[in-house]
Amino acid sequence: MKPIWIVDDDQSIRFVLEKALMREDLPSRSFTNAREVLAALEAGEEGPQVLVSDIRMPGGSGLDLLTKVKEKLPGLPVIIMTAFSDLDSAVSAFQGGAFEYLPKPFDLPKAIELIRRAVEESQREEVAEQAMATAPEMLGQAPAMQDVFRAIGRLSQSNVTVMITGESGTGKELVARALHKHSPRANGPFVAINTAAIPKDLLESELFGHERGAFTGAQTMRRGRFEQAEGGTLFLDEIGDMPFDLQTRLLRVLSDGHFYRVGGHNAVKANVRVIAATHQDLEQRVKEGNFREDLFHRLNVIRLRLPPLRERREDISTLARHFLQQSAKQLGVEPKRISDAALTQLSNFAFPGNVRQLENICHWLTVMAPAQSIEPKDLPPEVVPGNADATLAARPAVLAAIAAPAADAPPAGNGKSMPASWEAGLEAEALELLLAGRHDVWEALSKRFESRLILTALANTRGRRIEAAQKLGIGRNTITRKIQELGLE
Template sequence: MKPIWIVDDDQSIRFVLEKALLRENLPTRSFTNPRDVLIALEAANDDNGPQVLVSDIRMPGGSGLDLLEKVKAKYPGLPVIIMTAYSDLDSAVSAFQGGAFEYLPKPFDLPKAVELIRRAVEESQREEVAEERMADTPEMLGQAPAMQDVFRAIGRLSQSNVTVMITGESGSGKELVARALHKHSPRANGPFVAINTAAIPKDLLESELFGHERGAFTGAQTMRRGRFEQADGGTLFLDEIGDMPFDLQTRLLRVLSDGHFYRVGGHGAVKTNVRVIAATHQNLEQRVKDGAFREDLFHRLNVIRLRLPALRERKEDVPMLTRHFLQQSAAQLGVDPKRISDAALVWLSNFSFPGNVRQLENICHWVTVMAPAQLIEPKDLPPEVGVTTGGLSEVPSSLSMGASALDPTVEHLPYVASTALPQASAIVVAPQAHSSAGDWELGLEADAIALLASGRHDVWDELTRRFESRLILAALAATRGRRIEAAQKLGIGRNTITRKIQELGLE
């Protein structure tokens, strides 16, 4: 494994962290100032670069926040932990705005510091696996005529720098198309920077796009480059452009016109050379008529329009995509890939997929975790797959968890994952579709009565353990194994989910 880089001018801090990480078999490399780190980064390659960077904020010869910005420019996926004083809230905010993985307050509890670094290592290794998988996997899959039209359009645009507008429903894969356009363009060696304009609060979006100068607002303790500067020489992907606030549309139009912009709080124009690819699921012509989108910006972006078909328009691709996502899910979760029967594929192919490709991917994650056998049958699919454009089909009746290995006489509570949300960006825990809303509670009561009647004296612990296990497994399936994100979705602490996974034997 690559070393953990520690940057601090305090020799005692470096010594304590080095010894603690050595006991955990984690190699380290220490620096006393940011300047030496940057020199080492220039000489580093993929084999001897840092696995995780842990840096103080205030050091002779440079700021940890400046170092964070420069490191992120070269290693965008590298987790960076910023060490700061308890009272230094502004620094903590700036660290997160700059892309820090986490901040570590001083004085810190050593075991907690080691645990935080271990989490960062896990995140780094997941990113490396994801990058390798992306390199080995085809960018896009599809044999349907509608997708072949998309592939041909990408080919025709391969030697062009023209602005492209991608339209299509949420979850249909617009960012994949944007990445393919970048990869096969003259700018392929430059950066690809993506931003979802609908996911960032209006007050922060201007700074995200154009950057800010030091002191531009509370917490802006250092100059920060925006996405336009980060994408210089490459491609900037503006997702959900239809949701951009009206006043920011004016600034965007100016950049597209002459390539110049001002950072927030800045007085000097910054020039950037960026190809813009925009995407939206909305009808921009209607947004223009409604006065919510500038007509001149619409025409500036709508040079070449590329429509991405919904999954229901390319049903012949469902079997290929399903097998691909099952392989991908198994690799991410570290389990053997499951196979899917022809009957189950028929059910999937007849589903309308309101969440498009993203929903199919979530379904594959769910069955990888929840299906009891290696061969996925129709009964193993989520109940929502029984929904067709003609109405509700009969939902398989055997979607409860079956007999428990913990107690062969009692069934698990009948939790299943719902993937019928239009956005399909998360998997939620819900009762079985063919049950009323309170049936799972009745099932819980029946289980409790059965366990109490058997004379056991650990009924509370037993049922609590099952309940927590199902919640955590569903959350991990929804976040593709990312523990921190799963904890956030469940509303529990990061340490809590780690401890529960260990206690419940879910490793």
């Protein structure tokens, strides 16, 4: 094992730590200042397992050393010691990526326990880094994911149409990109479109393009996604939501390889491989008459099912470490480590939002976890047993509390009780939606908030809209429009 490096200008501190580490069979090496440490690293010496440094020394502070060492050894756990137990020093240490902060005078057994924790973390990170270095572009050791990888390999020399199924957040687009990357069309473009995210009256133009003057606002000819994907791959996400009349046009393209731009009269040849994806049961939608059976069979040549994260729990630790590294890189901060206990906690969570939710949680932890090492107490509320249930149980009452005062809340100026913590409930609801990967949180919660306000005001005025508008402080035209928009008629 690599030694623990101790950096302190106080000889007694170095001596005490050296002897204590020796009793624990932990090798150590001491330095009197930061310059000696940097010189050793510059000379090409192997770095330490853990660095324990004083914060105030002649010839360079421990925080400066922390910054320079992290540039060379970003995964190295660094423990900062100081006799100045002030908040500024602690914040500076953690912002610089310190593993832990140790105030002097310290209890020696606790200091050794902290160093041993840092050693274990360092060794675990070394194993994780080796795994990451050899990890494929998609991560997963679970048997179900290995089946997906094998299928991608078998399809690598094929242009066949593929249907990817799986719950939202399982990574369907990632699989589509892998299929493209390992196909004969890899040098061509990969173009993705979410058919559920584009209004019906615009989707046709988005897919097939339009000619100049085809409709109001079409001032120039525009190439659609099929033309943009020429020679490559077109990924049609959420294909189950495609309008029925457009399904007919798509079937025609897949059948004869030609299409017409909106407003056009000349056929355009489509040299495109189509990969479709859906979280819906297309067979059921066919039975209900919402999806064309002939298009279903045309798309369903090869089907790949992506398992939900709850069916591949053995991958959660690898994915979590990967996303923590990824989030830190995006935010320009030091990657945080996650303890085995926190990983166990994550592995027991159901993840209704699947891999996307895990990614969002890791991004949240990168920003919000107070220390460099993530412990179970640092995980967001919905991951901790009991908290998620409490949040879900509170959901129906979150916004209802605005209109239904809490019985034990202090009376307001008008003598009525006011809700004590509906803001906290609203915050919990918003966080749950955000971590589930929703992209309409503002709209969804705003509509519910406005609906509850208007209904409460109307109940208070016995349905008199003008009076309700006056009490709410909005115009009568506004309340009429809102009633229509929110479906409160």
